[in-house]
Amino acid sequence: MNADESNQIWDAEQYAGNARFVSDLGSPVLDLLAPGPGQKVLDIGCGDGALTARIAATGANVVAIDHSQSQVEAARDRGLEARQLSALELDFEDEFDAVFSNAALHWIKPPDLVVANVARALKPGGRFVGEFGGAGNVGKIRQAAMAALRSRGLDGEFVEPWYFPNAEEYGALLQAADFRVDSVELIPRPTALPGGVAEWIKTLAQDFIAPVPEEERPAFLIDVEKTLEKDLRDSDGVWWADYVRLRFAAMLASAP
Numbered sequence: 001m002n003a004d005e006s007n008q009i010w011d012a013e014q015y016a017g018n019a020r021f022v023s024d025l026g027s028p029v030l031d032l033l034a035p036g037p038g039q040k041v042l043d044i045g046c047g048d049g050a051l052t053a054r055i056a057a058t059g060a061n062v063v064a065i066d067h068s069q070s071q072v073e074a075a076r077d078r079g080l081e082a083r084q085l086s087a088l089e090l091d092f093e094d095e096f097d098a099v100f101s102n103a104a105l106h107w108i109k110p111p112d113l114v115v116a117n118v119a120r121a122l123k124p125g126g127r128f129v130g131e132f133g134g135a136g137n138v139g140k141i142r143q144a145a146m147a148a149l150r151s152r153g154l155d156g157e158f159v160e161p162w163y164f165p166n167a168e169e170y171g172a173l174l175q176a177a178d179f180r181v182d183s184v185e186l187i188p189r190p191t192a193l194p195g196g197v198a199e200w201i202k203t204l205a206q207d208f209i210a211p212v213p214e215e216e217r218p219a220f221l222i223d224v225e226k227t228l229e230k231d232l233r234d235s236d237g238v239w240w241a242d243y244v245r246l247r248f249a250a251m252l253a254s255a256p
């Protein structure tokens with residue numbers, strides 16, 4: 001499945017209100033990228049460009065791409081070079097010193113095509129650095145949503161669009177595309193949700209609600225909240241998503 005086949009609609013304003021944490025928590029993967037003056041960097045799934053702007057601020061020359069026109073426009077409003085383009089359709093060849101991606105690669109299937117396109121876009125010895133949802137990501141939210149769908153006679157498994165691999169699987173995928181894997185690890189990262197779990201689903205995980213008839217959605221979301229409350233809501237009333245990140249850094253083999 002690629003992002004075209006997901007029910008997700010990205011709205012830059014809604015994203016800024018409920019999902020700013022996605023870019024705010026991007027510092028570790030930016031540190032791993034270590035961009036610098038003159039480097040040519042491709043940012044895959046740039047969203048509204050918050051992290052792209054931080055890469056550009058180091059003096060790197062960044063091209064940002066995203067599948068969503070709304071997000072591309074928000075990135076352009078920051079003065080960035082942003083194009084509406086899927087990572088499945090990359091036609092760059094031998095152009096970039098580094099390819100970067102935060103919180104996007106779990107949306108884009110098949111992953112081996114993404115990795116092959118990244119390898120083609122990089123110069124020999126170029127780096128591929130990123131972070132996205134790994135095995136077990138949002139497992140509790142997923143189970144609660146599946147149960148609420150099943151209780152309405154709906155098939156949740158069928159609608160799930162994401163790719164959440166483990167470290168061994170993704171490392172092998174990178175190696176098969178001629179990358180040397182410098183690091184690949186799963187990082188559990190419980191993440192506070194500013195608008196709670198229902199807003200998170202409405203903003204970032206619309207595939208869970210897509211099969212539910214419009215008028216039943218409020219009750220569906222209440223069911224999900226009730227199931228999750230004991231595990232994911234703390235004593236101050238803050239909701240936490242059970243995020244697990246897969247973070248990696250790899251280098252394309254140099255030309256022989």
Ligand code: BEZ
Binds near residue numbers: 132133138204243
């Ligand atoms: C994530 O960033 O891990 C994520 C976002 C939306 C849906 C599922 C996972």
